[in-house]
Amino acid sequence: MERPELPLAQLHAFVVLAEELHFGHAATRLGIAQPPLSQQIRRLEDKVGHPLFGRHPGRVTLTPAGRELLPAARRALTTLVDGLTAAREVGSGNAGRLRIGFAASLALTVLPGLLRTFAERFPDVRLDIHEMTTAPQLAALHDRTIDVGLLREPPADDPELGFETVLTEPFVAVLPSAHPVASQRVARVGQLADSPFVLLPRAVGPRLHDQIIGLCTAAGFTPRVAQHAVEWQTVCALVEAGLGVSLAPEGIRRIRLKGVAFRRITPDTTRTRAAAAWRKKDPNPLVAHFLATVAGSTTKTTNTTNTTKAKTGTTTKAS
Numbered sequence: 321m322e323r324p325e326l327p328l329a330q331l332h333a334f335v336v337l338a339e340e341l342h343f344g345h346a347a348t349r350l351g352i353a354q355p356p357l358s359q360q361i362r363r364l365e366d367k368v369g370h371p372l373f374g375r376h377p378g379r380v381t382l383t384p385a386g387r388e389l390l391p392a393a394r395r396a397l398t399t400l401v402d403g404l405t406a407a408r409e410v411g412s413g414n415a416g417r418l419r420i421g422f423a424a425s426l427a428l429t430v431l432p433g434l435l436r437t438f439a440e441r442f443p444d445v446r447l448d449i450h451e452m453t454t455a456p457q458l459a460a461l462h463d464r465t466i467d468v469g470l471l472r473e474p475p476a477d478d479p480e481l482g483f484e485t486v487l488t489e490p491f492v493a494v495l496p497s498a499h500p501v502a503s504q505r506v507a508r509v510g511q512l513a514d515s516p517f518v519l520l521p522r523a524v525g526p527r528l529h530d531q532i533i534g535l536c537t538a539a540g541f542t543p544r545v546a547q548h549a550v551e552w553q554t555v556c557a558l559v560e561a562g563l564g565v566s567l568a569p570e571g572i573r574r575i576r577l578k579g580v581a582f583r584r585i586t587p588d589t590t591r592t593r594a595a596a597a598w599r600k601k602d603p604n605p606l607v608a609h610f611l612a613t614v615a616g617s618t619t620k621t622t623n624t625t626n627t628t629k630a631k632t633g634t635t636t637k638a639s
Contacts, residue, residue, distance in 0.1 A: 473527030
């Protein structure tokens with residue numbers, strides 16, 4: 321396909337002259353003298369190989385070649401203007417695409433609010449949302465296939481990535497409703513020693529997995545893992561089926577299954593951390609805007625928690 325070298329000034333001059341059909345009026349509108357305008361039109365006609373205008377005393381008319389070129393010239397100029405506008409919007413972080421990975425459990429807690437707030441502030445930004453466990457999110461950030469991750473228990477030693485806490489919460493016991501401990505308001509972790517466990521594979525969330533094992537070890541036993549499941553929804557479904565028990569972040573109790581009971585645990589000394597993750601050297605302004613949304617959400621949650629404490633006069637751990 322031929323790619324003509326066509327200065328935009330010539331194309332713009334052609335469209336203005338086609339609209340004015342008068343060299344003097346067109347020159348005034350363009351803010352140039354009439355001779356330079358005539359030169360631009362001549363050069364464009366040389367490119368086309370045919371006259372674009374018929375010259376008459378005091379006026380001009382479009383030739384058939386000129387009438388054919390005019391719609392394409394207008395489209396080209398409009399496309400360019402739209403492209404420049406879009407580029408400015410993307411460059412300022414007001415438009416474009418943001419790719420977000422998220423842990424499925426966060427869809428039960430912080431994710432909806434973050435996405436809603438961000439979409440309200442930046443309605444022209446396209447959000448590509450990808451459900452991923454922690455390890456795949458970290459790999460995707462390094463591979464640049466996502467821009468931001470929302471994950472659990474980020475690593476402590478990744479120099480290329482930054483992390484911002486969005487939520488901390490305690491663990492709860494996940495029990496079949498017929499389990500003897502389900503009749504209690506609070507479950508002692510040691511009471512689960514004789515039950516098989518349903519857990520996430522360590523490979524998909526090493527630090528979270530190790531926290532759960534640590535809770536059991538502190539209670540004096542090593543859990544007997546009967547089943548693995550990648551998503552918490554599946555973990556709860558296997559617990560409902562009577563295949564075992566589990567320990568899970570508190571937000572998982574929003575999964576409503578008739579045959580599953582969630583109970584607070586004791587000792588209640590461990591918290592799981594959810595964080596936003598990003599590449600430290602990423603220049604994408606959309607990432608900075610999303611992190612500002614995260615910071616605003618975290619501040620709002622903290623302020624709400626502190627207000628509640630002041631009103632009730634009670635002291636609670638962060639959750």
